[in-house]
Amino acid sequence: MYKRLLNLVVGLVAMLALPVHAAQTLVVYSSGPASLARALAHGFEQRTGAKVDLYTASTGKVMARLAAEKSHPRADVVILANWTAGLALADQKEVYPFHPADIVKRLRPALDTKGPFLPVGGDTVSIVVNTRKVTDPQSLDDWFALKGTRWQHQVTMPSPLLSGTASDFVLAFTARYGERAWNYFKALKAEGTIWPGPNAAALRPVELGARSAMLSAVGHTSLKAKHKGNALALVFPKSGTVLIPRPILIMRSAHDKALAERFVRYSLSAQGQKLVSSALLIPAVSSVQPAAIWPDLSSVKFISADWQKLASHRTRVLERFRHDILGQ
Template sequence: MYKRFLMLIVSLAATLALPVQAAQTLVVYSSGPASLARALARNFEQQTGAKVELYAASTGKVMARLAAEKNHPRADVVILANWTAGLALAEQKEVYPFHPADIAKRLRPALDTQGPFLPIGGDTVSIVVNTKKVNDLQSLDDWFALEGKAWHGEVTMPNPLLSGTASDFVLAFTARYGDRAWNYFKALKAEGTIWPGPNAAALRPVELGARSAMLSAVGHTSLKAKHKGNSLALVFPKSGTVLIPRPILIMRSSHDKALAERFVRYSLSEQGQKLVSSALLIPAVSAVQPASIWPDLSSVKFINADWQKLAAHRTQVLERFRRDILGQ
C-alpha cells in the first residue's frame, strides 16, 4: 500500500514538473472596422482556445507596418480594405496561397475575384452629403458634380494613401477617365477640398456640417454615422461605382499556417459572416445578407474593375496622387 502511494506521489510530481504548454498565438493585422476585427478575434479565441494578438489600423498603416517588419515578419493573417493592396503583397511573394474550392463556391460572384486569397466581405463608395446643407440630391448623380464655385470649401475626401477603399477608387476612377479624372482632382484641390485622413476623419466635417459633401465615402462608415442619427445621405452616381472586395490573406511567413487557415475558415463561416454583416460590410458568402440599413444594391450600377490590371499600376498612381494632388 505504501509502495503504491509512493509511486503515485512520484508520478504526480513528474506530471507537475512538465512544462505547461502555452496556448497557440495567432497574430492578426486588420484594417477597419476595428470592431469587426475584435469580434472575430474574441469569438475565435473562445472556439479554439488559441490567443489572437490583434493590430487594427487603417490600410495605409497596416501596409506600412508590414513593410517595416519585412525582415522580421510577425503577422500570420492580414485583413485589408482593398483588393489591390492584397495583390501587391502577392506580387511581392508574401502571400501563402489559400483559396479552397469548398469556400469559393459559397462566395458572392461579384466578390470572388482572382487572387491567392479570399474576400472576407466587400464595400462600395459613394458621394455622401449633409442633407441640412444639400437638398438637391438629383444634381449629384455624377462623380464630377462636386466641381464649381458652389462647392468651394465644401468637399472632403479620404486620403488614398491611408484609406484602402479610397485608393482603389482612385485607381478605378483614373483608369476609367484618364486625364479627366486627374484634372478633376486638381480642380477639387483648387476649390479647397481637404484629405484629412482615412474615412472617419474625412466624414467628420460632413457629419458636423462644417462641410457639405464627401467624395469616395466608404459604405460601412457612412451608414454607421447615418444610423446614429446624423443628417447624411448616400448618393451613388448613375455612371457607376465600384464594389471593392476586402481580402483576408495568410502571410507566407506565418509561423502557424494551420491555425491561420482555421481563422480564415472561421471568418468565412456563417457565424463569422454574420459578424461581417453586423459591421455593415457586405458579406462575402452569398447565404448571409447585408444589414438592412444598406440601400437596395440591385439598383446601384457597379462597373467592372480589372483588379489585376489596376494593381499593376497601384504604386505609380498613388505616387502621382501624393505628388500632384496632396503636394507631398
C-alpha cells in the same frame, strides 16, 4: 549523474522560458472597422481556445507596418480594405496561397475575384452629403458634380494613401477617366477640398456640417454615421461605382499556417459572416445578407474592375496622387 541532473535543470528552465501556448497564438493585422476585427478575434478565441494578438489600423498603416517588419515578420493573417493591396503583397511573394474550392463556391458572385486569397467581405463608395446643407442630394448623379462656386471649401475626401477603399477608388477612377480624372482632382484641390485622413476623419466635417459633401465615401462608415442619426444621404452616381472586395490572406511567413487557415475559415463561416454583416460590410458569402440599412444594391450600377491590372499601376498612381494632389 551530476551532468544528467544539470542537463535536466537546463531543459526545465528553457521550457519555462517559452511563452505559454506559443504555438496557439495567432497574430492578425486588420484594417477597419476595428470593431469587426475584435469580434472575429473574440469569436475565434471562443471557438478554438487559441489566442489572437490583434493590431488594427488603416490599410496604409497596416501596409507600412508589414513593410517595416519584412526582415522579421510578425503577422500570420492580414485583413485589408482593398483588393489591390492584397495583390501587391502577393506580387511580392509574401502571401501563402489559400483559395479552397469549398469556400469559393459559397461566395457572392460579385466578390468572387481571382487571387491566392479570399474576400472576407466587400464595400463600395459613394458621394455622401449633409442633407441640412444639400437639399437636392440626388441631383449629384455624377462623380464630377462636386466642382464650381457652390462647392468651394465644402468637399472632403479620404486620403488614398491611408484608406484602402479610397485608393482602389482612385485606381479605378483614373483608369476609367484618365486625365479627366486627374484634372478633376486638381480642380477639387484648387477649390479647397481637404484630405484629412482615412474615412472617419474625412466624414467627420460632413457629419458636423462644417463641410457639405464627401467624395469616395466608404459605405460602412457612412451607414454607421447615418444610423446614429446624422443628417446624411448616400448618392451612387449613375455612371457607376465599384464594389471593392476586402481580402483576408495568410502570410507566407505565418508561424502556424494550420491555425491561420482555421481563422480564415471561421471568418467565412456563417457565424463569421454575420459579424461582417453586423459591421455594415457586404458579406462575402452569398447566403448571408447585408444589413437592412444598406440601400437596395440591385439598383446600384457597379462597373467591372480588372483588379490585377489596377494593382500593377498601384504604386505609380498613388505616388502621382501624393505628389500632384496632396503636395507631399
